[in-house]
C-alpha cells in the first residue's frame with residue numbers, strides 16, 4: 001500500500017525534478033507490475049539488430065546492435081555500438097503534446113520530407129530523452145529520435161529546421177523493460193523503479209530515455225524500455 005501511494009504521489013506531482021525520480025528511498029521493485037524479462041538474453045549475447053538474431057522486441061524492424069553485459073532480474077546493462085539518429089526537440093509541460101509534435105516531425109522526415117525526397121523505412125526503437133523540468137516553470141526538455149539503420153548509409157538532410165541528424169557514441173545503458181501501453185505516469189514509475197534497482201551504480205542523472213518499440217496499433221506483445229546512460 002505504501003508503495004502504491006508513493007508512486008501515485010510521484011505521478012501526480014505537477015513538476016518533476018530529476019531528484020524526485022532518481023533519489024527516492026529504495027522500494028521493493030518486485031511489486032512493479034508488467035515487468036517483462038526477455039529470457040533469451042544472457043551476458044555476452046550479441047544482438048545485431050540487423051540479422052536473424054535480432055531481439056524479438058524489434059518486431060523485425062532494424063534496431064541498434066548491442067551486447068548484453070549484465071542480466072539482472074530487474075534490469076540489463078547493455079553496450080550499444082555507435083549509432084545514428086534523426087532527432088527533434090520540444091520544450092513544454094505536456095509530455096503527450098511533445099510526443100505528438102515530435103513524432104509527427106520525424107514521421108514526416110522518414111515519409112520524404114528531406115533533401116532527397118527519400119522514403120526511409122521505420123525502425124525501432126523510438127527514443128525520447130527527457131530532461132525533467134527543475135523549477136516552478138515545470139517545462140521538461142524532450143528530444144525524440146528515430147534510429148537510422150546502417151543500411152541507409154548517409155541519411156538525407158532534413159528540410160524541416162526543427163529536425164536534425166545526430167549520433168550517439170558507443171555507450172553502456174542500464175535498461176528496464178516492461179510491457180503494455182506506456183503512459184507518462186507509467187514511464188515515471190518505471191524510471192523510479194530502475195533508479196531503485198540500481199542503487200549506487202554510476203549513471204547519468206540529469207535525464208533519462210524512454211524507448212518504445214511498437215506502433216500504437218499493436219495491441220499485444222508490446223515492449224517498452226527505460227534507459228539510463230551508465231557512467
Ligand SMILES: *[C@@H]1O[C@H](CO)[C@@H](O)[C@H](O)[C@H]1NC(C)=O
Nearest residue numbers: 089090091131140141142143
Ligand atoms: C534542451 O536541451 C538541449 C540539450 O541539452 C539544449 O541544447 C537546449 O537548449 C534545451 N532547450 C531549452 C529550451 O532549454
